[in-house]
Amino acid sequence: MLAPSSAFARRGTLVRVWSLEAVPCVTALGRLEERYTAGVQRTENRHPVIDAGYFAKRIMPKPGDMSATGVREICSVSECISSGPPDWIERWLHNEFGWFNHIRDALSVIPTGHEAEYRLFAYRLHPEVFRHDVRVPLTLPEDVRPDRILATFHTLGFDSASKSIESGLGLECSPLSCNSMAAEIGTNEFCLFPTLGEAVAGAEQFAREQPEPGDYYVVEVLESKPDAV
Numbered sequence: 001m002l003a004p005s006s007a008f009a010r011r012g013t014l015v016r017v018w019s020l021e022a023v024p025c026v027t028a029l030g031r032l033e034e035r036y037t038a039g040v041q042r043t044e045n046r047h048p049v050i051d052a053g054y055f056a057k058r059i060m061p062k063p064g065d066m067s068a069t070g071v072r073e074i075c076s077v078s079e080c081i082s083s084g085p086p087d088w089i090e091r092w093l094h095n096e097f098g099w100f101n102h103i104r105d106a107l108s109v110i111p112t113g114h115e116a117e118y119r120l121f122a123y124r125l126h127p128e129v130f131r132h133d134v135r136v137p138l139t140l141p142e143d144v145r146p147d148r149i150l151a152t153f154h155t156l157g158f159d160s161a162s163k164s165i166e167s168g169l170g171l172e173c174s175p176l177s178c179n180s181m182a183a184e185i186g187t188n189e190f191c192l193f194p195t196l197g198e199a200v201a202g203a204e205q206f207a208r209e210q211p212e213p214g215d216y217y218v219v220e221v222l223e224s225k226p227d228a229v
Helices: 026-037 103-108 196-209
Strands: 015-017 050-057 119-131 134-137 139-141 153-163 215-224
Touching (some): 050 103, 119 196, 153 196
Antiparallel strands (some): 119 134, 153 215
């Protein structure tokens, strides 16, 4: 199954290859943004991953038919269970990975009066794509140039998500949640791999077994708590 955004085509932007070596009112939106950004320092990226953007989601509890006992809620990259604001695509403020380069833009697509229902996430990408039995360098669209992630964001875990349509917008499915594979693979309470190494191993497995069709991407999932600043 595909996330709603996966059918939208990219707009022909340039891409760059990463070497493996390497609408609320303006005033209200400004106050909301300040809760996430004021008086904090940028994080140091300690993992070999690449800042890729921000996204606000309405997080859902573990579905009743999912037998993964340790999972409490679904913070997967996929929108299949925990989704973003309605009509966020139509605003066209996002980058070609389907995330937002700026916190302000990610918050601006939340419907007025519903801000408390959404949580703000940031994403980093592992610089390899897992394609069947091989790894290839990640090709990142030129417009994926997010603001550096703030120190108030903390890592919840890592996901492995599919992408079957090269020209589609963003990633599609997260087998841990979409296919309930968290019931047979060790995850944390957020339905994510606890470590980068486990996520890489999961991506290799998913790329071979194809629980959802396509290549697999490893994503670090971070969340910001506004009250922490």
